[in-house]
Amino acid sequence: MIYDFNSIEKKWQKFWADNQTFKADNNAEKPKFYVLDMFPYPSGAGLHVGHPLGYIASDIYARYKRHKGFNVLHPQGYDSFGLPAEQYAIQTGQHPAITTEANIKTYRRQLDQLGFSFDWSREVRTSDPKYYKWTQWIFIQLFNSWYNIDSDKAEDIASLITIFSSEGNTNVNAVCDEDIILFNAAEWNSFTTKKQQEILLQYRLTYLAETEVNWCPALGTVLANDEIVNGVSERGGHPVIRKKMTQWSMRISAYAQRLLDGLNTIDWPQPLKDSQTNWIGRSQGAAVTFYTADEKKYPISVFTTRPDTIFGVSFMTLAPEHELVAEITTSEQKAEVEAYIEATAKRSERDRMADVKTISGAFTGAYAEHPFTKEPIPIWIGDYVLAGYGTGAVMSVPCGDQRDYDFAKHFNIPIPNIFEGVDISEEAFADKEKTIIANSDFLNGLSYKKAVKTAIYELEKLGQGKGKINYRLRDAVFSRQRYWGEPFPVYYVDGMPQMIATDYLPITLPEVEKYLPTETGEPPLGNATTWAWDTVANKVVANAEIDNKRVWPLELNTMPGWAGSSQYFNRYMDPHNNNAIFSEEAINYWQDVDLYIGGSEHATGHLLYSRFWQKFMFDRGFVPKDEFAKKLINQGMITGTSAFVYREEGTGNVISKNLINGKSVIPIHADVSLVNASDELDVEGFRNWQKDYKNSEFILEDGKYIVGREVEKMSKSKYNVVNPDAICEEYGADSLRLYEMFLGPLEQSKPWNTAGITGVHSFLKKLWKLYHSGADSSFVISDEEPTKDSYKTLHKTIKKVEEDIENFSFNTSVSTFMICVNELTAQKCTSKEILEPLAILVSPYAPHIAEELWSKMGHSKSISTAEFPKFEPSYLVESSKKYPISFNGKMKFTMELSLDLSKDEIEEAVMEHEKTQQQLQGRTPKKVIVVPGKIVNIVG
RNA sequence: GCUCGAGUGGUGGAAUUGGUAGACACGUUGGACUUAAAAUCCAAUGGACAUUAGUCCGUAUGGGUUCAAGUCCCAUCUCGAGUACCA
Secondary structure: OOOOHHHHHHHHHHHHHHHOOOOOOOOOOOOEEEEEEOOOOOOOOOOOOOOHHHHHHHHHHHHHHHHOOOEEEOOOOEOOOOHHHHHHHHHHOOOHHHHHHHHHHHHHHHHHOOOOOOOHHHOOEOOOHHHHHHHHHHHHHHHOEEEEOOOOEEEEHHHHHHHHHHHOOOOOOEEOOOOOOOOOHHHHHHOOHHHHHHHHHOOEOEEEEEEEEEEEOOOOEEEOHHHEEOOEEOOOOOEOEEEEEEEEEEOHHHHHHHHHHHHHHOEOOHHHHHHHHHHHOEEEEEEEEEEEOOOOOOEEEEEEOOHHHHHHOOEEEEOOOOOOHHHHOOHHHHHHHHHHHHHHHHOOHHHHHHOOOOOOOEEEEEEEEOOOOOOEEEEEEOOOOOOOOOOOEEEEOOOOOHHHHHHHHHOOOOOOOOEOOOOOOOOOOOOOOOOEEOOOHHHOOOEHHHHHHHHHHHHHHHOOEEEEEEEOOOOEEOOEOOOOOOEOOEEEEOOEEEEOOHHHOOOOOOOOOOOOOOOOOOOHHHHOOOOEEEOOOOEEEOHHHOOOOOEEEEOOOEOOOOOOOOOHHHHOOOOOOOOOOOOHHHHHHHOOEOEEEEOHHHOOOHHHHHHHHHHHHHHOOOOOOOOOEOEEEEOOOEEEEEEEEEEEOOOOOEEOHHHOOOOOEEEEEEOHHHEOOOOEEOHHHHHHHOHHHOOOOEEOEOOEOEOEEEEEOOOHHHOOOOOHHHHHHHHOHHHHHHHHHHOOOOOOOEEOOHHHHHHHHHHHHHHHHHOOOOHHHOOOOEOOOOOHHHHHHHHHHHHHHHHHHHOOOHHHHHHHHHHHHHHHHHOOOOEHHHHHHHHHHHOOOOHHHHHHHHHHOOOOOOHHHOOOOOOOHHHHOOOEEEEEEEEOOEEEEEEEEEOOOOHHHHHHHHHHOHHHHHHHOOOOOOEEEEEOOOEEEEEO
16 A cells, blocks of 8 residues: 555545544643744735745644643634735725635635644634724723823723822823823813813823824835835835824833833743844933023933933034924024925935935034033034934033044034043044043042942932933834724714724724725725714714714724734634633633744734733733743744856857856846756746747757756745645645755754655655555554564654654654654564554654554544653663774774773773774873763873 | 854754764765666765775864863854844
C-alpha cells in the first residue's frame, strides 16, 4: 500500500469537520490553554507559502497541548474591514462585502487544506454586524469613562458628574484636555446641558477634538503616521498634506505609564518591547515657564530633560506654528517671520525629511527673561522644533545640545559654556555622566544628578517650574473618512455628539451609491440617503426626515482598522453571545491568551492599541487581566527567491547567466514556476508567458538557460510567489507543514526554495514504510518486545521533541524525527510499543498521516485525544562513552571508556593508548584535563 | 544618526552550563536497479596538500580570556528590522 497523501488528507479533514474534533468547551475540568494567531486580512491574492508559517507553528503547539491534557482554545477569524476591498469597490462598483465574502471563501479553503486544528465554530469577522455591535459597544464604554489619576484607572463618567455637581472641578485630578476652565458646583449646575457636554468631552477617554492630521487629498482620507512612507501615502504614493479636522480621538496617553510598566510583566520579544518603549517615549525632566521681557509678560512654557543646563540658555526657539508667535513678533521682524512661517507650511513632510541638515529660522524680535539671571533671551522660531511634541517650545542650550548648537552657530548666537573643563568649540557636549556644571551660580560644581534636583527645587521656589515626565505617545485619532469600516454609534444634537443606547446596536453600515468622498469633501457615508437617527423610534431613518427635534444626523466617519482587532481575542471566548461581549463565565475561564503568534509589523499598532483597550476593560471590571497575552512570538518572514533572465542591451538577446562576462545586460524577473531546481529556465514557457520575448534569441550554455537568483520579499510583481495549493497537490499538506518548520528557526526570516521539500516528503514515505513492511507493503505492526536500541531511539526522540516544542524550536524536531525513522528502519522495528507512541509524537507536525496510522492501529477516536508519550530516562542510561581525546585543545582521536572510571583511571587509560604516545612523541605532558563524561585534553 | 537583531560548507540550517564544528536535509558526483525515465537504494561531499596512513587551515575581520571559544570580552566590517530633528 502506497502513501496516498491526497486521499488521506481529504479523509481526515472531513473527519475533523464532521466530528467537530477541535471544538473547545467553555467549562471543562481540564486546565485551559489559549493559542491565538493574528487573524488575517482576507486579500484577493489568497495565501502564499509565507502566510501559514505562524499558523503551522501555533497549530503544532495547540495540538501538543491537547496531547498534554489541556482544554485548548485555538480559534481563527478575519480582520475583514479594510482599504483594499474599498479601493476595489471604488474602481469597480462591487460592494466590499461581496469582495470580502469571496476572498474569505478562498482563505477558508486554503486554510482547511493545511489541516489546522481551528475551532471554526468560533469564527469572527470584524465586518459582521453581529461582531461590530461589540466594537461599537466598547466605543460607548470609552465615551462614558474618564481617567482618574488619583485612583490611577478609568472610571465611569457618572462619578465625574457627581464630583462636578457637588464640588466643581478644582480638585479633580484627571487626564484631560489642556484648556480646561475651572468651575465650582454652583457654576456647573447653572451651565446649559450643551456647555456641560462640552466640558465632559474634555475628560472622556474618547473625545472629539480638532486635530492636525495627515490628509491625503487623492485618497480623500486621513492617514496614520505608519501609513505614510517618505512623505507620501503607503498605498498609491499620493502626496500628503497637514490639515486641521474635527475627529474622534482615543486618550491612550492616559495609559502611557501603565503601558510601559506592563511590558515588564509579559513574555514578549525584546525588540518588540523596545519598539513599544521607544514609541511611548518617556522622558523625565522639568517644565519651565519663561516670561516675555515686555510689559505683557506672556508665559512660554517649555519642557527640558536638562534643567541642570538652565544657565546655558542663550535663546529660545518656538515651533513656527506656536500660538504665541503672532503675539510677540515685533513690527520690524513681522515680515521676516511671516515669510518663514509661510515657507515652512509649504514645505511638505517629504522635503523636511529629505533635508534634515538645513538650518532655518527667524528672529521674532521679542525677548524672554531668564528666570534666575533676569537677562533678556532672544526668542526665535525654527522648524526643528515640532509643534506636536512637548509644548512646541524649547529653551535652547547650545553648549549642551547639538541641534541648538548648530542653530546658534548658523545665526551667530552666543554659545556660553557651562561645563567645567570641556571644549565646545567644535560641537556640543551632551554627556550627562561626566558633567560638572560651571558658570551657573548656585549649580556650580554640581554633578548632573544633583544639579537637576537643585535646579528643579529653585524653579519651584520661583513658581516657574516643576519636575515633569513627558511622553512622546500622542492620543490616537480614531476617525477615518472611509466606507468599509465600523460606523460610529453616534448622532449629533446641535453639533454635540450623543451615544445611541446600547440596546439599539448594532448600527449597521448604510448602502451608498459611491464609495468616494462626497463633492463637498464629506466622508463616503455622506453619500448615504438613509443615515439619520430617530430618537423616538430608535432606528436609522432617511436623511429627509431630519427635523433637528426628533431626528438627527448620524456620524459620517467610520472607525480605523485597529478598532475591530483590539478585543477580538476576548470575543473568541464567547463569540455568539448576543447579550454581552462575552459572558462572565467565559472570560473567567479563559482569562487571557497563553500564546500569541504573529508578525512584528504590528508592534506599535495593533499590539499597543490592544493593550490599551485591555487595560481599559480591566479598569472597568470587564476582564480579569490587564494584559491580554502572556507570551508572544513573532514569526519571521518567508522571502521569495526571484529568478532573472538577462537581456543584452543593444542586441536584445537573452543571455544565460554565466555567459554575461561583463556585457551590459538588463535583469528581468522570470516567473519562478518556469525555473527548475537547477536554475534552468523553461525557455519555451518563458516565450509563451512574455510575448515580447516570443522571437528573442536565447544564448544558452551547455544547451541550457541558467537564470540568476536573488532573495526578495514575496510579491506578485516580482513573480516569485509560491502558492501552497500546488504544493499540497503535489506533496500534501503534511509535507508542506513539515517543510515550513524544517526551513529554520520560527523567528528568523528565510528564503523559500521549493526544491528542498522532497527531503521531508521522502521522510514521510519512510515513516509510512515503517508501518507497512508486509508483503505488497501491507500494514504490519507486531506485539514483539522492542530491542533496547529501539527503546533508546524512541525515548531520546520523545525527550528532544518535547523540549523543542516547549522552546518553539520546531525545525530541530523535524530533524529529530528523520533521525528516529532512519534508526528504526535500520533496526527493522515493527513493535507496537514503539510505533504507537511515535505516531503521537509526529501528529502535531503531520496530523493527517498520524491519524491514518493511528486508525490503522485499531483506534476509533482521533489521535488528538491520545496522551503524549512519557519520557523514560532509564532507556537512555549509558555505561560507556566515546571520549574525544584532545591535544592542546585539538581533537585527535576517540576512545571508548566506561563511565564508571574515576578521573585518574581515565587518565591512566588514555596515557597508555598507543596513539597518545604517538602524539606526544616522547614529550611529557604538562597537564592532563579530564572531565568525566565529556572530554580529555592533554596539554604540552 | 540612534535602538535592536544577525553573520557557520555550493544552499537551508545543527551544535545543552565554553568540551568531537558542519547533525538533519537540499544540491552535486559516482554506483545499483531499469530498454529508458521516474521512483527507490548504496557511497562520497568544508578547503588545501598528500590521495595509504596523514598534515595544515577553517564558524565575517583583528585582538584578548581559557587546558579548551561558533559559544565569553574588546574593537572593526557587512547585512537586516524598527525609528526619524522628541528638547
